Amino acid sequence: MTFAEPSPTSCAGPAPRDCKHGRGNDCDDCKVRRFSVCGALEPAELEELDRLSQVRNFPARTMLFDQDAPADNVFNLTDGMVRLCKSLPDGRRQIVGFALPGDFLGLALMERYGVAAEAVTQVRVCRFARPAFLAYVDGKPHLLRRLHEFAGHELSLAQDQMLLLGRKTAEEKVAAFLLNLQTRYARVGAASVTIPLPMSRQDIADYLGLTIETVSRTLTKFAREKVIVIVPDGVRLLMIGRLDQSDAARSAVPF
Amino acid sequence: MTFAEPSPTSCAGPAPRDCKHGRGNDCDDCKVRRFSVCGALEPAELEELDRLSQVRNFPARTMLFDQDAPADNVFNLTDGMVRLCKSLPDGRRQIVGFALPGDFLGLALMERYGVAAEAVTQVRVCRFARPAFLAYVDGKPHLLRRLHEFAGHELSLAQDQMLLLGRKTAEEKVAAFLLNLQTRYARVGAASVTIPLPMSRQDIADYLGLTIETVSRTLTKFAREKVIVIVPDGVRLLMIGRLDQSDAARSAVPF
DNA sequence: AATATCCATTGACCTGGATCAATAATCGGC
DNA sequence: GCCGATTATTGATCCAGGTCAATGGATATT
Incomplete structure (x- = not known):
């Protein structure tokens, strides 16, 4: 545990500007958006959810x-x-x-x-x-x-x-992974062409149904093709369109 | 269709013993269990759900x-x-x-x-x-x-x-597929060692992330090993334990 | 600074399952 | 029952990605 943990504190809602929960908490916690649930809650409900939750x-x-x-x-x-x-x-x-x-x-x-x-x-x-x-x-x-x-x-x-695991190639898997992560980070408000990859290569491999070596080789290949740049703890996307091509099916379109 | 189909008819609930929906329906439909929703519904609710639904x-x-x-x-x-x-x-x-x-x-x-x-x-x-x-x-x-x-x-x-698609072998995939289907049929009340396989080999392949040929070969292999018997439109399970071995990881258990 | 540990990259080689290619069943439609 | 079409099985071959092995680079420990 790196930073001080305030005793049980609120995390029930989107930050009220001048948040005082009456339990001695500051409200840094409340600055994190919780779009999934807390979008449309009544103050009374926030109070109650508040009492039910503990920060860990x-x-x-x-x-x-x-x-x-x-x-x-x-x-x-x-x-x-x-x-x-x-x-x-x-x-x-x-x-x-x-x-x-x-x-x-x-x-x-x-x-x-x-x-x-x-x-x-x-x-x-x-x-x-x-x-x-x-x-x-x-x-x-x-x-x-x-x-x-x-x-x-x-x-x-x-x-x-499932579609990815069952039917996509290694290249498509890695491309889809990077693009999805980027979208998700953007939604969390951390939009940037540089995608942090805090997880290990083994984690990525286990997520994509590949081996660590194939993940590594595929990233290297994308870097060689100047589609990404590999940086410490992450990847910088250069040509998203190019990645999308790997991701989407390059359809054969007959006749 | 095996039995006569009455015009749009109720399907909202587990069969009330003497079901009359007031719309000229007999209630064969109601004999189908809908454990997921209809387990704990009030008669009034059934009536209403009834009005919302159409049989197709x-x-x-x-x-x-x-x-x-x-x-x-x-x-x-x-x-x-x-x-x-x-x-x-x-x-x-x-x-x-x-x-x-x-x-x-x-x-x-x-x-x-x-x-x-x-x-x-x-x-x-x-x-x-x-x-x-x-x-x-x-x-x-x-x-x-x-x-x-x-x-x-x-x-x-x-x-x-996802675990199956990302990490299991062809044999494990097919074995898991058969065992899961058996469990599900049992829950639907059609318990039997003979599992109907109304879907095509291509469907099975597309479900398991394999090709039609691999599905066919794997089933043939199980049949050769006397673990299943392939019958028209289905498979008869002979040695479920043996199949389970294919399904579960045969753990290496070191030292 | 030296050493150990862990993780990522790279290369050489191998293999499970894909692909390609014949058959062989099975199923409708007459 | 026969014929064409579809689907399943089987065999021969191939290759994407796995396995094995060595090296490099980063972080932590002393």
């Missing part, structure tokens, strides 16, 4: 929860990056997603977590006890609706990833 | 809705099998799931369908107009909750499939 910090490379563990909590990521992993008993691993600020973890609301969540960087989350979260959320139709939309979006992303 | 039939190999089309309807499959496909412009295709009776289609509730839904067999569905469905469902917390759980379950299945 996790150092890089620690586990927020393990695959198949009882799903006691729901998390909203406010800072950092989390990887969601499924593993086979022999160690083969598939990363099913990288969570960025605003994303929910454990929202499937099943008995047990289907994936493990591991901090890629330092991570800050809002943690909700599941029963309290459920009890609160029940009877808030627009909130339920919001959560459902979030789940639907997740499902849609998962289906895109 | 689709012949085999027809499309219920197309990828990227406006998501005007929500469907509940009551009979038959539907494949959910995503395609790349050059024709590469990934089947992201096969729907069986009880499953919902278009529940992500987004503007447009992310996948195409195509009837594998003759299909019967309950169709809901999306706005009506949403309006009805809003303010029914337990129903929303149910739908959310369904979406969560879908997501979990999608993640399992």
